[in-house]
Amino acid sequence: MDQTPTPPSHHPVIVVGGGQAGLSMSYQLRRHGIDHIVFEKNTIAHAWKTQRWDSFCLVTPNWQCQLPGFPYPGEEPHGFMPRDEIVGYIEAYARAIEAPVAEGVAVTAIRRRPKGGFSVATSRGEHTADQVVMAISGYHVPAIPAFAARLPAGLRQIHSSTYRNPSQMPDGAVLVVGSGQSGCQIAEDLHLSGRKVHLVVGSAPRCPRVHRGRDAVDWLADMGQYDLPVEDHPLKEDVRRKANHYLTGRDGGRDIDLRHFALEGMSLHGRLESIDGPVLRFADDLARNLDNADAVYTGIQGAIDRHIAAKGIAAPEQAHYTPLWVPGPHAPSLDAEAAGIGSVIWATGFRADYGFIDAPAFDGRGLPIHTRGVTPVDGLYVVGLPWLHTWGSGRFSGIARDTEYLAERVVELRAKRSVGESLSLAS
Template identity: 40%
Template sequence: MSNEQIEVLVIGAGQAGVAMSEHLSENGVPHLVLERDRIAERWRTGRWDSLVANGPAWHDRFPGLEFQDVGADEFATKDQVADYFQAYAEKIAAPVKCGVEVTSVTRHEGRPGFRVETSDGTIDARYVVAATGPFQRPVFPPIVPDGAVPVQIHSSSYRNPQQLPEGAVLVVGAGSSGVQIADELRRSGREVFLSVGAHDRPPRSYRDRDFCWWLGVLGLWDLETPAAGAEHVTIAVSGARGGHTVDFRALAALGVNLVGLTDAYDDGVLRFRNDLADNITRGDLNYLALLDAADAYVEANGLDLPEEPQARILGPDPEDAINPRLELDLAEAGVTSIVWATGFATDYSWLQVDAFDESGKPQHNRGVSTEPGVYFIGLPWLSRRGSSFIWGVWHDAKHVAGHIATQRSYLTYGN
């Protein structure tokens, strides 16, 4: 590939890169997609063994291809999702080259385009699309020092309960990953502590419709920015075991020990904020607000959907919320592992252009960077709330590809 020239270089062949390739091809734009591993590699090896998609198969897919081995209302396994994107790339004849890592992108001086250094040579590209997604660098809060417990891992490195040493496990984080891992560990017979922070908690389904459907008809997928103060609030939703509403009361009844936000560590003792009850209450309010909006939509549109009054029965608060545990002696509790389900940060150290703020956050408008010729795709809230979901990535890619096609049309003027 040494000294190759290409019009558009797409970096990353996950769901974002595959979607970009489809829309660039539809616009007649010559391009190449580089992937350092395999297509959709993060789905195969960057997830735990039992992970399934958080949305049903009718929703979590691209418009041009249905899942062939998953029912419409079922939740695809991680390997089925990876196979789906592999099949999609083949269907659209995406020009993907695997096993090539991009090490740097710099702007040419005195001429348009970028110099791209890769593990397989140099590429000159007129446009560059960063499709590496948000799951690049695991975030470990600097709270518990190395050696305080035998094992500390990020959720991206967790695979199954057998991977961890015997003993109790602390799971930090109450988003989709944290609650599913905590549930799996408890069902395997482990003593589990789950640190619960602020979260949204939608119903898995309500009145015979999945929450993905409700967010669609209520226009909530189209929100362009998160609510003030909710920029870092996680969403607790699960497709595991056929799909179910995440319920912290049910987790407590299963034997999971609930604690508040992990706050500090000192001499073997971990301390938690006294916010568990408030976090559960705010999650309940989010849950009930969606039920209210769904009921209003049903009435306003005269829909014949079955009523579900039992969905509003929350039950008593768990004992852990009434009498919160504010500290935990890790050795005394037998905690031998901590799983940090605390999210990811982006890493664009290879993209050496003027497209980031002082904190390293990409600066863009719906994926169109502040650095002309550079684009981002696959990021949460890229254009709206739905950007985090597979179908949302597809629509974001359509917009970005259209922008590139328009810019190319300007360049042909007078030629």
């Protein structure tokens, strides 16, 4: 990519990030006639290209791909796009909306200017902007626990973002740490290939793929669950820290049932508490974690049942889930070498890193303080985060609403500043 420095330039709005959130923001700004530029440090849809495994596919139906002005164009609205089709969808969107994306331009610092607006340092020179939209998600740095360093040097360790396929892993069993969406799907990928898998099970909930003859996502959308704003959720802002439900769109979509995997030979363990060389020690919480995940699963089934009854909808009957397997007595430790474990995949998520932004818009954990993406700093916004406003915010289905709201705030601030400048000149 061309890294020739560019001369300093001013933009009414700078959007940082060329994924689906940044592109959607670009669409809305152009619709409002606002000049802007999108800086993308890599390429459009980079994370989808480089941080997803070969068999990855959406867990939500294709019909939820509703980028503003560009609904899903394919012939399988109830299918689940694989990784390469997702990349194609996003790249096609960028072309269709003629987004002004500068690829290969990393934003290295953002600072407020004394008289308003922002200075934006990039790998290709200095820029200024009246307003800035951060569309870089919150998944910046792989979160691998410090005690990973205590594992034997010969045991290969990778983060889930660099996993591609089973053949990539050394011979032997694989320990997958984490049972969120990535951990469960990677464990399934390895398991289906015939590899012995040890899965460390955490507190992530799970969701049925199909209930009463229809995809659960379709039911939940009809019930308004993806439109529920964060302020109306029982957990309020704490919901932003909850793990996503695990299920899969693989092979046309299905449940992920860890108990079923256990019956087929996958070894399940409670939370990983400590590491002492090859010795792994686990919490006695496996049964509780499985039970809690199933309680969410059957809770969703029950909510759908009540919706069907209330609306008088004709739908086939379906019994609620009952456990297929229960754990035996707790085994507090496992010797990785004796168990033949040759590698570890840390499916332990990411941490956010907004340290390049010099503005009082972040809490004690370094996360953005915002209401619907509007931070306390005039002209600084965030978008593309889970539960930015609703459950749909972290999905393709909710980004249009979020970016339209922020575009309206951009327009309002421009008008407010214009009036202020006019009054200043008049005085």
